[in-house]
Amino acid sequence: MAVSDIQTAAPVRDASTTAARIRAADFVVKRHYLRWWEALPWLLIIAAYFVFPDRLTFGTQVLIGIMFALSLDLILGYAGIVTLGHALFFGIGAYTVALLTARWNWGEPISAMLLAIVLSAAAGLVSGWFLLRYRGLTLLMLTLAAAILVQEAGNYRSDITGGYDGVPGMEIWKLFGVFENDLYGRTYYVYVGVLLFIVWYVVRRIVYSPYGAALTGIRENVRRMHAIGSPVHRRLVTAYTLAAGLAGMAGALFAQSTAYTTLGVFDFDNSAKVMVMLILGGTGRLYGAFIGAAVYLVLEDNLSKLSPTFWQFGIGLLLVLTVLFARRGLLGLLEDAIKLFRRGGNA
Incomplete structure (x- = not known):
């Protein structure tokens, strides 16, 4: 290559590098901005309240499932923590409420929920401090074992937990002392919907914070994060908590x-189900x-009505198809379809 060609190419490379840096900086600054399409899930949740007024009890369980899946996504999707024992914390929250109302006659929903958050987070902090020193298959088995140990401890003291028969005598007070959990589930649909938004x-x-970017870095290359001096273990424990x-x-x-609550909330099925959702x-x-x-x-609700015995076949088939043909999930498949549509429109 001639000297003149090198001198000409150098400014071009510098300009392209500068442009790439500007785009990267612009992405970092604007990535937390709200987009118009982010309102769509909330519009659908609000619409469901009016379109399906007789199905709001089921709708409440869907909202709770979304919240549960969001909590798992924080550690699995962003920090790369693979766990089969996430139901441990779900169960601690459920039993905090159950035992408060059944054993200590305290059914106020807000304070019981806050105590459930504190106790579950404390369990996450203690268990995470020890378990997150391991990774891979070892961590997978340890998280599963932790949930099983707590479940079996509850089964051993079935005189307190009610075992697999459930906690008897649960009586939840009115929300704010005014709103009762009515037969159609309207109150709790709104209540859970507001909390899900929070x-x-x-x-x-x-x-979308620098801490979130650090979690993504740990997920992508934990050795490099160690090498640059990032407090990897502390950040993982914080996310886990x-x-x-x-x-x-x-x-x-x-x-x-x-x-109603039984020891079934600690089941492996509960941990596996939320992972399948994600x-x-x-x-x-x-x-x-x-x-x-x-x-x-x-799908679970409708397939179980069609076939109470073999409904899991439909879920399994969908999961297999998703893993084979949509490895980024249904949302990734939707994004690809939108990009393809835009390219067709531009052409």
Whole structure:
């Protein structure tokens, strides 16, 4: 290459590098901005209140499922913490509410929910401090074992927990002393919907913050994060604690909305179900929890009516198709379809 060609190419490279840096900086600055399409899930949730007035009890469970999936997405999708024991914190939240009302005659929903968040977060902090020193298959088995140990401890003291028969005598007081959980579930649908919005906003602020970027860096290359001096373990434990508190919140709302809790909330099935929800929707995408939880629970409800024995076949088939042909989940598939449509329009 001639000297003149090198001199000509150098400014071009510098200009392209500068442009790339400007685009990257612009993305970092604006990535937390709200987009118009982010209002769509909330518009659908509001519309469902009026379109399906006789299905709001089920709708409440869908909202709780979304909250539970969001809590898992914070650690699995963004921090790369793979766990099969997330139901541990859901169960702690549910049993906090159940035991408060059944054993200590305290059924006030807000304070019980707050206590459930604190206890679940404390359990996440203690267990996470020890368990998150491990990764991979070891961590997977340890998180599963932790949930099983707590479940078996509850089964051993069935005189307190009610075992698999459930906690008897649960009586949840009126919300704010005024709004009763009516037969159609209108009160708790609104109550859980408002709390879900708060949880979504908190999680969104976390994942788009510098701390969220650090979690993504840990997920992508934990050795490099260690090399640059990032406090990896502390950040993982913090995320695990936050996710545990949010899962406990979902468990508390589940117990309050159904006024019934058994040791089944700690089951491996519960941990696996929320992971399937997230995989269906798309991990590390914030809104994958909305799509995945809604699709899973609606399919479960309808397929179980068609075939109470073989309904899981339909869920399994959808999961296989998603893993094979939509590895970024249904949300990723939707994004690809939109990009393809835009390219066709521009052509």
